[in-house]
Structures are given as C-alpha cells and as structure tokens.
Amino acid sequence: MSAMTSDADTLPLTGLRVLEFGQFIAAPAAGQTLADLGADVVKVEPPGGDAARQVGWSRDEFGPMFSAYNRGKRSVVLDLRTEAGRAQALQLALQADVLIHNMRPGAMDKAGLGAGVLRSLSSRLVYGQVSGFGQEGEDGRRPGFDIAAQAESGMMSLNGAADGEPTRLGFTAVDVMASHALCSGVLAALVRRGSTGAGAQIDVSLIDVAVEALANAWAEYRLTGHMPLRCGNGQPHAAPAADLVETADGLVVVSAYTQAHFARLCEALGQPQLASDPRFATNAARVANRAALRAALAEGIGHLDSAAVGRLLTEAGVVVGAVRTMAEVRAGHGGVASDLFVPVDRPNGPPMALPGLPFRMDGQARRGGALPGVGEHTDAVLSHWGASN
Numbered sequence: 288m289s290a291m292t293s294d295a296d297t298l299p300l301t302g303l304r305v306l307e308f309g310q311f312i313a314a315p316a317a318g319q320t321l322a323d324l325g326a327d328v329v330k331v332e333p334p335g336g337d338a339a340r341q342v343g344w345s346r347d348e349f350g351p352m353f354s355a356y357n358r359g360k361r362s363v364v365l366d367l368r369t370e371a372g373r374a375q376a377l378q379l380a381l382q383a384d385v386l387i388h389n390m391r392p393g394a395m396d397k398a399g400l401g402a403g404v405l406r407s408l409s410s411r412l413v414y415g416q417v418s419g420f421g422q423e424g425e426d427g428r429r430p431g432f433d434i435a436a437q438a439e440s441g442m443m444s445l446n447g448a449a450d451g452e453p454t455r456l457g458f459t460a461v462d463v464m465a466s467h468a469l470c471s472g473v474l475a476a477l478v479r480r481g482s483t484g485a486g487a488q489i490d491v492s493l494i495d496v497a498v499e500a501l502a503n504a505w506a507e508y509r510l511t512g513h514m515p516l517r518c519g520n521g522q523p524h525a526a527p528a529a530d531l532v533e534t535a536d537g538l539v540v541v542s543a544y545t546q547a548h549f550a551r552l553c554e555a556l557g558q559p560q561l562a563s564d565p566r567f568a569t570n571a572a573r574v575a576n577r578a579a580l581r582a583a584l585a586e587g588i589g590h591l592d593s594a595a596v597g598r599l600l601t602e603a604g605v606v607v608g609a610v611r612t613m614a615e616v617r618a619g620h621g622g623v624a625s626d627l628f629v630p631v632d633r634p635n636g637p638p639m640a641l642p643g644l645p646f647r648m649d650g651q652a653r654r655g656g657a658l659p660g661v662g663e664h665t666d667a668v669l670s671h672w673g674a675s676n
Contacts, residue, residue, distance in 0.1 A: 297651065298325025303477075304672075306331065306379055307360070308388035308395065311339045312433070312459055313417040313493070315356040316466030317387055321473070322359035323644050323654050326385070329668050330360045331376060333367070336661035349633050349658050355641060356466075358631045359656025361664035367398040376400055378674035381409050385473055389417040392427045402488045413476040415469050415489035422490060431493050433459040440497030445504060448519040465496045526573035527552070531610070532584045536592040541584065542606040544570055555603035556587030629655035 295301060303326040307318035315330070315337070322328040330337070336348055337357075344350025363379070366372040380386055380400060388395055395401050395416070402414045416422070419431010429435075437443050437455050447454030472489035480486055498505075504515045507524075515523070522528035525544035532539055543552040546569075553561040561567050561583055566576040573580050588596045593609040600607040611621075618640075619625035629643035632655070643653035669675040 295325060295654075298654075299648070301325040303327065303385065304383045305329070305385040305387065306383040308386070308390055308400070310337050310389060311342075312352065312356055312462035313465040313469065313491075314387050314389035315339065315353075316463060317415070317417075317469040317473070318360060319356050319358060320466065320470050320644065321385070321387075322656065328360045329379065329383075329664070329672075330357065330362050330659065331379070332362055332364050332661060334364055336362075336364075340661070347635055348661055349635075354631060354633070354639065354658055357658055358629075358641070359654065360659055361668055362659035362662055363665045363668045364662030365665075367400075373398050373400070375669060375674045377405075379668070379672050380405050380412070382672045382674070383409075383412065385413045385415065385477070387415040387417075387469060387473065391430060392418050392422045406486060406488065410486060411480060411484060412486040413473055413480065413489065414486065415473050415476075415491070417465050417469055417491045417493070419493050421492045421494070433462040433493065436461045436493035436497040440494055441501055441504070442497050445501070445515055445517050447517045449517060451517075451519075453517065461493050461497045461500075464500060465491055465493050468496050521577060524574060525570060526577050526580055527584065530577070530581055530584070532581060533589055534593045534596050535590055538610040539588075539593050539596050540608045540610065541600065544573070546570075548605060549573070551603045552584075552600065552605045555599055555605060556584070558583070558587055624653075626653050629653050631655055632657040634658070634660055 300321060303321070305318060305321050305326045305328040307314060307328055307330045309315040309318055309330060318328045318330065337353060339350065339352040339356075340348045341350050342352045344352075365376050367376060377399060386400075386405065396404075402416070406412055406414060418427060419435060420426035420429050434455055437460070438453075440461075442461075443453035443455055446456060468491045469489065472487075472491065476487035476489060507513075507515055520540070521530045522544075527549075528542045528544045529540050530542075532541055541552070543549045549567070550559075550562045553559050565572065566579055567573050567583070588599075591599065597607050597609055609621075616623060618628045624647075627642055627645070628640040630638040631641045632638050634657075638655070643655065647653065666675075
C-alpha cells in the first residue's frame with residue numbers, strides 16, 4: 288500500500304461543486320460522502336437551519352443527527368419562500384455540478400428549482416433527489432421517513448422475535464442506504480458526463496431502497512412460495528447461523544451451518560460426537576433442534592470468555608463474533624481500521640471522533656471536517672459563486 292497522504296488536491300472530486308438542499312439524513316449523508324471525496328459541498332438551509340440540528344437536542348445547534356452527517360460542508364441560509372431567496376438559489380444551482388435534495392416531491396418545483404427547469408438551463412447538471420415513496424402519484428405526496436419505509440417494505444415483518452411484534456431496526460438503516468444509493472447514482476452520472484458532457488436526473492426513494500435490500504428474502508419467496516418469517520436471532524433455514532451463545536462474560540454469534548464447518552466447530556469444542564448426533568447430523572435436523580443445539584454449544588464454550596471463544600473458533604475456521612456495545616468498539620481493534628474515526632470540529636466544544644468513509648483509496652487518509660454554523664458561509668459562498676445580488 289502506498290504511503291498515506293491527506294493532500295486534498297488528489298481527492299477524486301476536488302473542484303466539483305455540490306449544492307445540497309438536505310434535511311435530516313438521506314441527502315445530508317450523501318452530501319457528506321461527496322465532501323469526504325473532495326467536493327465543495329454547500330448546504331442550503333432555511334432560516335433557523337436544518338431541523339436535524341436539534342432533533343432530540345437543545346444544548347446548541349449541533350445535535351447528534353446533524354453532527355453525524357454534515358462535516359466538511361459550508362452553510363448558506365436562503366429563504367425559499369421569498370423571491371430574493373429563490374433567485375439566489377437559482378444562481379447557485381446554475382454554478383453547481385451536482386444538486387441533491389430530499390425535499391418533499393413538488394417543493395423544489397414550487398421554488399423554481401425542479402429538475403426540469405434546472406436541467407434545461409444547465410445541461411451538465413447532475414440532479415439527484417430522494418423521496419419517501421417516489422416522485423409521482425398519490426403515494427409520492429406522502430411524507431416519507433425511514434420508519435415508514437421499514438414498515439411498508441416488509442423489513443419490519445422479518446425483524447424481531449418469532450412470537451413478538453414486527454420490530455424496526457435499531458438505527459435509520461433505510462435513510463443511510465438511500466444516501467449510498469444517491470451517491471452511487473451521482474457518481475455514475477458524473478462518469479458518464481465525463482464522456483458525453485450530459486448531466487442526469489437521479490431518483491431514489493426510501494421504499495425502493497428498503498425493498499431492494501430484501502433481495503435475498505424476495506428470492507426465497509419467489510423460489511419456495513413460502514413467506515419469509517421473523518425468527519429472532521438465527522436464520523430460519525440454517526443452524527447454527529447467527530445464533531447467540533452465552534459465554535463466561537457475554538454473548539457471541541456463531542455461524543457454522545455447512546457440514547464441513549459444523550464438524551470443525553464440534554472438533555474445536557472438544558465434542559466431535561455432536562457432528563454425528565442424530566439431532567444435529569444434518570442442517571435440517573439442527574434447525575429442528577435449535578434449542579438443544581444452542582444448549583450444547585453453550586456447554587462447550589460457556590466456561591470461556593468471549594475473547595477466548597473468538598480465538599478458539601477463528602483458529603478452527605469458524606465464523607464467530609462477540610456481541611459488543613458501542614463503548615467496546617475501538618479503532619484499531621477487532622478489525623476496525625485504526626483511522627476509521629475522524630475528528631469532527633464543533634464551534635463551541637472539543638472535536639468528536641466519528642466514523643469517516645468506510646473505505647480508503649490508494650491509502651489516502653480519511654478526512655474529518657468542521658460542522659458549519661447556520662448560515663456561517665452565506666456571504667462568502669454567494670460572492671464566490673456569483674449569486675450575491
């Protein structure tokens with residue numbers, strides 16, 4: 288690997304101008320990724336700022352949701368309810384290479400900033416938008432949050448205990464995946480623009496992202512005709528597969544459902560006879576006797592701490608993972624990159640260490656950045672981008 292460098296001039300999107308009309312997560316997270324890759328990302332906020340600044344937070348304007356997805360940007364305040372604000376937004380948009388937003392369908396058109404208008408004025412513009420349920424039709428008019436997409440995609444129906452209620456994932460998975468989809472579309476459009484000179488319109492919806500994420504469950508449903516059902520920890524048709532097993536100091540997940548892997552697991556536990564036990568001799572038998580299987584595994588490893596179990600089963604070539612809290616996750620440990628956490632500067636407090644890009648290109652250092660105050664860069668951006676009047 289080449290030596291790490293932080294030279295911004297070598298970042299792939301250096302010189303690219305991105306205008307973000309983002310709120311909450313999907314578009315802001317995409318904007319942050321583009322900033323991490325070197326783009327000059329200008330976040331247009333309404334008077335008072337992005338509502339995410341104070342979601343579940345009242346100490347200042349840099350709450351957890353805003354802090355997670357807005358480092359390395361510049362903030363401009365424009366009131367799109369006024370003619371002057373809309374005119375300045377239009378001038379900024381015409382100077383941009385990329386515009387992204389997650390406003391409700393129709394809101395950008397109402398402000399004179401819809402895809403049709405802007406692309407007719409700037410043929411090279413890459414215009415990316417995220418909605419809850421698409422841009423058209425009755426569903427397109429619905430407000431769309433992550434939780435609604437989790438519910439209506441079938442995602443919640445697969446998550447939770449078999450005898451419990453459908454359960455949401457413990458974080459905004461669909462919003463985050465939508466930001467990745469938006470970035471993929473924008474980057475693909477920029478590659479095409481490099482050869483054709485033409486921009487593009489990228490449409491992402493939370494519901495499509497959530498449904499696509501269940502592709503494996505859809506394939507199972509199409510091939511078997513049986514509705515996939517939630518079953519808590521473990522997989523419904525394989526065992527042990529993501530099964531929780533108690534250790535002396537916590538829990539681990541174990542996956543060894545092929546015959547070869549299960550035999551290795553039994554050998555590592557010093558119980559090779561389990562591999563030929565009629566209750567566990569085949570995958571189907573192990574699924575049918577999952578409770579007895581977990582009890583047998585707990586008997587084999589319950590006297591060891593999670594770290595020791597990890598070493599034992601890793602040496603045997605068996606997939607194992609300790610169940611950790613966020614307080615136990617540390618850079619440079621357990622496979623987490625030593626530089627994954629980057630400094631995020633806050634105007635009124637010490638820097639925070641938050642996760643940066645989950646990849647590195649040519650060994651280049653991951654970038655931190657400062658969080659912008661509401662409208663902190665309005666005058667500078669309007670002047671630099673030629674939209675001050």
